[in-house]
Amino acid sequence: MKKQSKVARVNRWGYIFLIPFFLTYVIFQVIPLCSTIYNSLFENFRSGLKQIGPNFVGFANFAKLLGTIDFWNYFENTLLMWVGGFIPQILVSLLLAYWFSDPSLRLKFQQFFKTVIYMPNLIMASAFAMLFFALFADQGPVNSILVSMGILKQPFKFFASVTASRVLIMFMNFLMWFGNTTILLLAGMLGIDQELYEAAEVDGATSSQVFFRITLPILRPILLYVLVTSLIGGMQMYDVPQILTNGKGTPANSTLTVIMYLNQHLTSKNLGMGGALSVVMFAVTGVLSIVIFNLNKRKD
C-alpha cells in the first residue's frame, strides 16, 4: 500500500511535466483558434474610413467566400503550383534514393551529394525568392547570360509571363524539397529486407523489375506520407510567391495563393472574411492531418 502511494506520487510528475506544453498550447493555439472561428461568424471590416460591424451574420462569410470565384482561383493557383513542384520532386527523389541505396552501384561521395541536395531546404525561403527575383529580373544576370550566349535576342520579362512566373515558383519549391524527400525515401529503402532482393536476383530480375515490383510497393506507406505532408505544406505556400511578386500575385493574380489571400485580409483587417478563410483552411489541413495521424498510428 505504501509502495503504491509512492508510485502514484512519482507518477504525478507526469502531469507536472506536461503543464508547460499544454498551458502554452492552449493560450497561443487553442484560444486563437476559437476566436478565429468566432470572428468568422461576424461581418467586421473597414470600408474607407468607415468601420462596418461587428454584426453577427452566421455563415454568410463562408457563403460569400465559397460563392465567389476569387477563392477558387487562388485555391487552383496553389494546387497547380504545388503539383508542378511535387511531380518532379517525387520522381527525382525516387531515382536518387534508389541509386543511393543500390548496393551493386556502390556510389562514392554519398555524404557530399546528400549534403548538397538537402541544403536548399534550410535556406530562408524569402531570401531565396528575393535572390530569384534579382537573378531573373529584366536586367538581371540570367537574362544577361542568355543574351550574351545568343539564346535570347533581348531580355525575357519572366515576371510579366504567367507561365514563367508559375514555373519559377514550382522550380523553387522543387529545389527546396527534393533533397529532403530523397533522404526520407532513402531511409525507407534501406529498411527493406535484403532477402527480398536476393530472392529476386535468384529469379533473374532486372534492376527496373526489382524497382517496380519490390521497392515501390514496399515504399507505398512512406510515399503516401510524403505525398500528404507535402500537400499540407503546399496548401500553406506563401513565402516564395509573396516575396517574388511583392504580395500581389502578379501577373493578373496568377500566382496568388490561398495564404497570400488570407494575408491580404489580415493586413486590411477584414476579420470576418479572414476568419472564414482560416476556418476553411483549418478544415482542409485537418482532414489531411487525419490521414497522416492514421499512417503514424499504423506504424506504431
Add this chain to the structure above:
Amino acid sequence: MEENRKVSKGIPVKTRRVISYIVLIFFSLLCLIWFYILLINSTRSHAEMTKGFTPIPSTHFVDNWINLVNGTIPILNGFINSFIVSGGVAILASYFSAMTAYAIHAYEFKGKQAASAFILAVMMVPTQVTALGFIQLITKMKMDDTLLPLIIPAVAAPVTYFYLKQYMEANLSMSLVEAARIDGAGEFRTFNSIVLPIMKPAVSVQMIFAFVGSWNNYFTPALILHSDKKKTLPVMIAQLRGADWLRFDMGQVYIMIAASIFPVVIVYLIMSKFIVGGISSGAVKG
C-alpha cells in the same frame, strides 16, 4: 547481384554507375549555382553589375557590406532580433519538448494516451490558420510589436516533441532513472541531470532545426513586428522587395541576401552529418 545482371537483359552496372554520377552532379550543380552567382554578385559593385554578369569575383564585398550597414535598412538590428528570436525558440522548443516527451515516456497516469494522441493530432495544424486570433490575443496582451510572441509559443512544439520522443524510446533506459530515484534524486533533478545529457545528440539536432525554422520564418513576424528596429531579417528582405528597388544599389541587395543565408549554411556545413541523419530518424520507421 552484379554478376547476375550481366547475363540478364538489364543495363550493365558500370553504365548505370556512370549515368547516376552524371545525374547526381547535375542536380548538385542545380542546387549550388544560385549560391555561386549570389556570392559573386555580392562582391561586385552596382556599376559593374549593370554591365552584365561575369563569373569572376570582384573586390567590393566589404564596400557593399559597409554601404548596407550605413543604408536605410537597420540591418544590424535585424541580425540581433533574428538571433534573439531564433536562439530563444531553439532553447525553449528543445528543452520543453524533451520534458513533454519524458512525461509521456517515463510515467504512467490517467489521460496519458489521450495527451499523447492530442499532440500527434495537432502536429500538422499550420500556424497560419490561427494567425487571426493570435494577433488579437497578442494585441490584448500588449505584446504587439515585440519579439516575445515569436519566442514564447515555442514551448509547445509538437514536431520537436515527436522526434525527441522517438529518440527517447530507443535510447533512454528506465533503469538509469530508477537508479537515480533510489539515490534520492528528485524527479526534476533526474530530468535535468540524467535524462537531458543522454538526449544530448537528439536535442542538439532539434535545436538546430528549431533555430533554422525560426530564422527563416516570415509569415508571423511580418504580421506582428511593425517598427523598423524590431523587425527580423525575413521581414526586412520583404521590405527591400517592396521598396522602389530598381533604384536600389544591387550590391546591397545581394549582400543582404547573402548575409541572411550564410549563417545557416555555415552551421549546416559543420553539422551536416547529424542534420541529414536527423531528418529521417523520426518520420520514417520503415
